[in-house]
Amino acid sequence: xxxxxxxxxxxxxxxxxxxxxxxxxxxxxxxxxxxxxxxxxxxxxxxxxxxxxxxxxxxxxxxxxxxxxxxxxxxxxxxxxxxxxxxxxxxxxxxxxxxxxxxxxxxxxxxxxxxxxxxxxxxxxxxxxxxxxxxxxxxxxxxxxxxxxxxxxxxxxxxxxxxxxxxxxxxxxxxxxxxxxxxxxxxxxxxxxxxxxxxxxxxxxxxxxxxxxxxxxxxxxxxxxxxxxxxxxxxxxxxxxxxxxxxxxxxxxxxxxxxxxxxxxxxxxxxxxxxxxxxxxxxxxxxxxxxxxxxxxxxxxxxxxxxxxxxxxxxxxxxxxxxxxxxxxxxxxxxxxxxxxxxxxxxxxxxxxxxxxxxxxxxxxxxxxxxxxxxxxxxxxxxxxxxxxxxxxxxxxxxxxxxxxxxxxxxxxxxxxxxxxxxxxxxxxxxxxxxxxxxxxxxxxxx
Amino acid sequence: xxxxxxxxxxxxxxxxxxxxxxxxxxxxxxxxxxxxxxxxxxxxxxxxxxxxxxxxxxxxxxxxxxxxxxxxxxxxxxxxxxxxxxxxxxxxxxxxxxxxxxxxxxxxxxxxxxxxxxxxxxxxxxxxxxxxxxxxxxxxxxxxxxxxxxxxxxxxxxxxxxxxxxxxxxxxxxxxxxxxxxxxxxxxxxxxxxxxxxxxxxxxxxxxxxxxxxxxxxxxxxxxxxxxxxxxxxxxxxxxxxxxxxxxxxxxxxxxxxxxxxxxxxxxxxxxxxxxxxxxxxxxxxxxxxxxxxxxxxxxxxxxxxxxxxxxx
Numbered sequence: 167x168x169x170x171x172x173x174x175x176x177x178x179x180x181x182x183x184x185x186x187x188x189x190x191x192x193x194x195x196x197x198x199x200x201x202x203x204x205x206x207x208x209x210x211x212x213x214x215x216x217x218x219x220x221x222x223x224x225x226x227x228x229x230x231x232x233x234x235x236x237x238x239x240x241x242x243x244x245x246x247x248x249x250x251x252x253x254x255x256x257x258x259x260x261x262x263x264x265x266x267x268x269x270x271x272x273x274x275x276x277x278x279x280x281x282x283x284x285x286x287x288x289x290x291x292x293x294x295x296x297x298x299x300x301x302x303x304x305x306x307x308x309x310x311x312x313x314x315x316x317x318x319x320x321x322x323x324x325x326x327x328x329x330x331x332x333x334x335x336x337x338x339x340x341x342x343x344x345x346x347x348x349x350x351x352x353x354x355x356x357x358x359x360x361x362x363x364x365x366x367x368x369x370x371x372x373x374x375x376x377x378x379x380x381x382x383x384x385x386x387x388x389x390x391x392x393x394x395x396x397x398x399x400x401x402x403x404x405x406x407x408x409x410x411x412x413x414x415x416x417x418x419x420x421x422x423x424x425x426x427x428x429x430x431x432x433x434x435x436x437x438x439x440x441x442x443x444x445x446x447x448x449x450x451x452x453x454x455x456x457x458x459x460x461x462x463x464x465x466x467x468x469x470x471x472x473x474x475x476x477x478x479x480x481x482x483x484x485x486x487x488x489x490x491x492x493x494x495x496x497x498x499x500x501x502x503x504x505x506x507x508x509x510x511x512x513x514x515x516x517x518x519x520x521x522x523x524x525x526x527x528x529x530x531x532x533x534x535x536x537x538x539x540x541x542x543x544x545x546x547x548x549x550x551x552x553x554x555x556x557x558x559x560x561x562x563x564x565x566x567x568x569x570x571x572x573x574x575x576x577x578x579x580x581x582x583x584x585x586x587x588x589x590x591x592x593x594x595x596x597x598x599x600x601x602x603x604x605x606x607x608x609x610x611x612x613x
Numbered sequence: 614x615x616x617x618x619x620x621x622x623x624x625x626x627x628x629x630x631x632x633x634x635x636x637x638x639x640x641x642x643x644x645x646x647x648x649x650x651x652x653x654x655x656x657x658x659x660x661x662x663x664x665x666x667x668x669x670x671x672x673x674x675x676x677x678x679x680x681x682x683x684x685x686x687x688x689x690x691x692x693x694x695x696x697x698x699x700x701x702x703x704x705x706x707x708x709x710x711x712x713x714x715x716x717x718x719x720x721x722x723x724x725x726x727x728x729x730x731x732x733x734x735x736x737x738x739x740x741x742x743x744x745x746x747x748x749x750x751x752x753x754x755x756x757x758x759x760x761x762x763x764x765x766x767x768x769x770x771x772x773x774x775x776x777x778x779x780x781x782x783x784x785x786x787x788x789x790x791x792x793x794x795x796x797x798x799x800x801x802x803x804x805x806x807x808x809x810x811x812x813x814x815x816x817x818x819x820x821x822x823x824x825x826x827x828x829x830x831x832x833x834x835x836x837x838x839x840x841x842x843x844x845x846x847x848x849x850x851x852x853x854x855x856x857x858x859x860x861x862x863x864x865x866x867x868x869x870x871x872x873x874x875x876x877x878x879x880x881x882x883x884x885x886x887x888x889x890x891x892x893x894x895x896x897x898x899x900x901x902x903x904x905x906x907x908x909x910x911x912x913x914x915x916x917x918x919x920x921x922x923x924x925x926x
Contacts, residue, residue, distance in 0.1 A: 248836075248839055248840075248843070249832070249835075250836045250840055285880050285881075287828075378616040378618070379616045382615070382616040404924050405649075405921065405924035405925045406651070406924060406926065409649050409650070409925065410650075410652040413650065414616075414618050414619060414652075417619045417621070418617070418618075418619045421619060422617070422619045424616075426616075427616075439917070439920065440886070441886070441890050441893055441913070441914075441917040442917055442920050442921060442924075444893070444894060445893055445894060445897045445917060445918070445920075445921040446924070448894050448898065449897070449901065449921075452835075452898060452901050453901065464882055464883070464886070465879075465881060465882025465883070466881065466882035466883045466884075466887035466890060467882070467886070467890060468882070469870065469881050469882065469887060470827065470890045470894050473827050473828040473870075474827060474894055474898065477827065477828065477835070477898075478832065478835070480832055482832070482836060512829065512830045512833075515828070515829050515830075515868075516829065516830075519829070519867065519868050522869055523673070523867060606715055
């Protein structure tokens with residue numbers, strides 16, 4: 167469990183030598199407790215203290231990377247149970263399952279779904295992160311054939327190999343040398359052989375047990391066999407079991423100092439009903455699953471899951487921002503209205519949504535205010551008459567519109583006089599205070 | 614070594630609230646643990662889903678949800694009956710949108726008549742919502758509360774600017790009350806306190822901390838709900854122990870993701886499935902963070918959330 171600043175301080179040299187860059191050992195200890203600095207900055211710390219502090223400073227949930235190269239994905243290192251306490255660190259890996267009993271067209275279709283899944287939302291690239299190859303046939307040859315297809319068609323995509331059959335695992339894993347697959351299928355029965363295979367192949371090891379007691383025993387066992395990179399499957403099948411097991415594991419590790427289960431968790435979301443499957447995947451994303459396995463990755467479903475994952479994993483202390491530019495909504499023409507607002511993503515989404523609802527083509531000038539909303543940005547001096555004027559002039563919008571009229575949010579009506587001075591020759595119009603009044607406002611203007 | 618389950622026993626508990634009367638009355642809340650944490654406490658009731666019914670034709674709803682009610686949405690009585698009898702709705706939310714000054718400006722008397730006729734036609738609990746116009750809602754909801762006397766309805770939404778009149782009407786006619794504030798746990802707590810200071814029973818309030826759609830601020834609603842529940846359970850804060858409502862459909866069925874066709878945005882995939890999943894996912898996230906009552910529009914989205922809740926209970 168994490169040590170407090172004072173506990174750490176007791177183990178430091180207490181010389182206040184300042185070589186670490188902090189005025190006192192106590193100040194350095196406080197920073198260490200918050201994991202803001204590394205112990206390496208202290209040149210005089212004893213070996214004993216290093217070991218104790220090193221163990222204590224290791225993240226309680228071990229980071230595990232699946233895959234190699236640009237599409238490698240890391241999970242683990244989570245530090246809290248609720249997102250208001252601190253940002254959730256690594257978004258859940260979404261993996262689409264392919265069985266070795268699936269027909270060739272299904273296999274290729276799913277690989278293509280995964281490869282084509284990337285979309286851009288609020289400046290983030292979101293995608294299906296991994297393929298989960300399932301040894302449904304329990305046949306080594308068939309599993310190897312599927313692995314070969316995946317390795318050939320999607321060489322950069324992270325791979326999960328799901329099998330409890332050691333021979334099948336051995337055959338398939340040879341196709342992913344150097345690519346850090348997740349070998350998912352160590353059980354009480356095959357732990358020794360699977361651990362040896364994972365070690366030899368540089369793979370992380372997914373362990374499966376029925377219930378948390380058995381899971382803890384198995385985790386201790388594979389750790390004893392020299393495996394460091396572990397992913398946990400508690401055998402949770404239903405949503406009810408998922409929330410119970412995932413909550414207990416996260417809580418035991420973060421709040422009770424349980425070291426045996428300090429690893430990321432994998433959940434199966436596969437359901438017959440695709441909408442329900444989407445919601446179960448959502449449960450995994452919200453409630454502590456590091457890897458979620460799906461049966462398919464249709465575009466509509468991806469958009470829902472990606473958006474939820476983005477919402478849950480945003481930093482609650484840093485507002486989401488959109489790019490500063492003049493957005494063209496509904497093919498605006500020279501005589502279309504021009505509205506300015508800030509680049510807080512919610513402001514943008516809500517204003518853009520209401521403009522689209524109005525069906526009135528509009529130029530929407532989004533100004534970089536470090537992601538603050540209109541009133542906050544105004545109060546912070548980031549949405550002022552001179553800054554708005556400079557932004558409008560630099561944006562080049564002047565050359566695209568017929569009437570030099572700028573509509574400003576009703577909340578900053580106070581800026582209209584100053585803006586008219588700074589933007590010579592422009593008419594400044596005060597728009598509605600709330601975005602939901604935009605449709606009737608725009609419609610009545612264009613009527 | 615065996616795993617020791619780190620159970621957390623809470624001092625607080627969510628009030629158990631019953632809406633409606635008779636056999637079809639619905640009880641929500643009553644749990645002493647976080648949502649679906651039945652493994653360490655009691656979760657006596659499942660979250661309830663109410664179907665959204667308007668007093669005017671839903672002209673601004675996207676086609677995919679509007680067409681479901683095409684044959685009945687000209688009349689709120691037919692519409693409500695269809696939800697109960699055909700879609701098996703356990704509760705109805707009658708939204709008096711037509712009373713808004715910009716949307717027909719129907720009178721309070723007209724609205725009260727609609728409420729009366731809908732109540733006569735259904736036996737499930739009714740949530741009576743204004744048009745979210747601060748001044749007009751006071752007139753409309755006062756009259757509505759009066760004609761609904763004896764049916765133990767939920768009246769809403771009382772906001773900081775109009776709570777006194779609406780709470781007084783709900784109290785006079787024995788209804789429950791939705792207290793709505795804007796995405797801030799402190800504002801929510803403050804409004805609950807002000808309402809109870811009027812003499813309103815704190816166990817008859819439903820909290821609306823303001824909903825938002827997936828991708829449009831859901832993370833704010835999610836976190837505010839989660840913090841309200843944590844305050845209720847772990848700090849035993851009696852001003853935060855009311856059930857929470859997620860007014861989901863209204864926020865979901867106006868965003869681009871539920872109306873832009875695949876022809877325009879091929880990378881977003883099939884529109885019908887996307888819209889249903891969008892509403893269902895928004896609702897599911899809210900029950901996970903603390904909502905006990907949902908107001909929804911698409912029956913397939915409601916069915917998916919129901920199936921999700923079944924798996925969690």
